[in-house]
Amino acid sequence: MKRVVITGLGIITPGADNINILWDRILDRKPYLTRVQELEISHDFLKKEGVAVGAKFGNIRLKDYMDCNRLEERYDTTTKLALIASEQAIIDSKLSHLQKDTAVIVGSARGNASSLERKIIEVADCIADKVPLKKAEHIRGASLTSSSSIAAAVSRHYKLNGMSRSISTACTSSLNAIGDAYKQVKFGESELVLAGGAEAALTLPMYIWFNLAGIYAPAAEIVEASVRPFCKTRRGTALGEMACMFLLEERTHALERRAKIYGEILSFADAIDSSPKSFEALSKDGIPYGDVLKKVVSTANTDPENIDLVIAHGTGTKSNDEIELRALDQLYTNSKHPLTFSLKGITGHGVGACAALEIAVGLYAMNESTIPPCANIVEVDKISPRQNISVGITQKPIKYLLKMGSGFRGYMSAMLLKKGCG
Secondary structure, eight states: OOEEEEEEEEEEEESSSSSHHHHHHHHHHHHOOEGGGGGOOOBBTTTOOSSOOBBOSOOOOGGGOOOOOOOGSSHHHHHHHEEEEHHHHHHHTSSSSSOOOOOOEEEEESOOOOHHHHHHHHHHHHHHHHHHOOOHHHHHHHHHSSSSHHHHHHHTTTTOOOOOEEEOTBTHHHHHHHHHHHHHHHHHHHSSSEEEEEEEEHHHHHHHHHTTTOBBOOOOSSGGOOOOOOOOHHHHOOOEEEEEEEEEEEEEHHTTTTTOOOOOEEEEEEEEOOOOSSTTTTOOOOOOHHHHHHHHHHHHHHHHHGOEEEOOOOOOOOOHHHHHHHHHHHOOOSSSEEEEEOOOHHHHGGGGGGGHHHHHHHHHHHHEEEEESSSOSSSSSOOOOOOBOOOOOOOOOOOOOEEEEEEEEEEHHHEEEEEOOO
């Protein structure tokens, strides 16, 4: 079996279009959540009116970031973000060219949501007004709005003919995409894989849905500070659009070309918790989630005590943050958790793309030997006697990083990474 390393990294968010800018914002605790006025609506069934918070792209243009053809200008924002982040990852890897059989795996919970919603409305309006449908245009529209078209767009842009796959497993989508990419390289199916996630899901239906579920954060007095993971006064999450892509590479191949290596993926595990009746919750005792954490650590043949940093899913919702800490309790039965960090106070919740971006931040932290602070914590909620929430900047070597992820319908995933590849 092969060893798998990360040699290229690309990100794009509304508040930072490269990892250096994002890192500075994290250390300075400067969230980029803002008012999203187009979502500030009043509906009786919502029983809510006021300020809507999130991080949303405006009209993002591919040609501002990369060479593109006219067809790509028709792409949904999600697909554009995947292409931009992929381009950055390839440039960052310093590969002169991608092998034709390079695989592409992109995770996205909602796919090309905004384009799909727009196309549905267009078709419905045509039917209602008895206007003839333009067959070719709507067939193309149906193709470009599907989730499968995201990875396909990346493969086609770079003229790749390797495996190409879009994955949708709720908020674990990008973590599972990277996990699948890891297996592709580990078992010799691919030498190079572009993998990560993209999401532009801050649409009116999603905003309403999260409100109905009771998990969308109401605006705080300081709007930017509305999302507060692990804080005693947390009240919910807010959506943030984003993309992050990596180049995963077989270790020997990377060493032969003297590539910069961000880190090595040691293991990946995922499962589903089918026991809770509520679609948004995992088992409150954290046991099934803890089992996934135990599996990813044991598969890597290491000890939980070797882990220096945990990057949690950390949504800022009441149940998620509690369950994550209880899951860590299953792994650390008699000792304190490693320092635990959540990014979502800065970026908002990137749904299917959030885990990839959080891994990028974790890799940066590793290489900077710096554990960043969670943003917007007024007072840490004391959930577990063994919890260890990062509330300040900690300078220390980070050799092992654990990334946790969970999603609606009970999805659970975890990945263990190591600094360098020694």
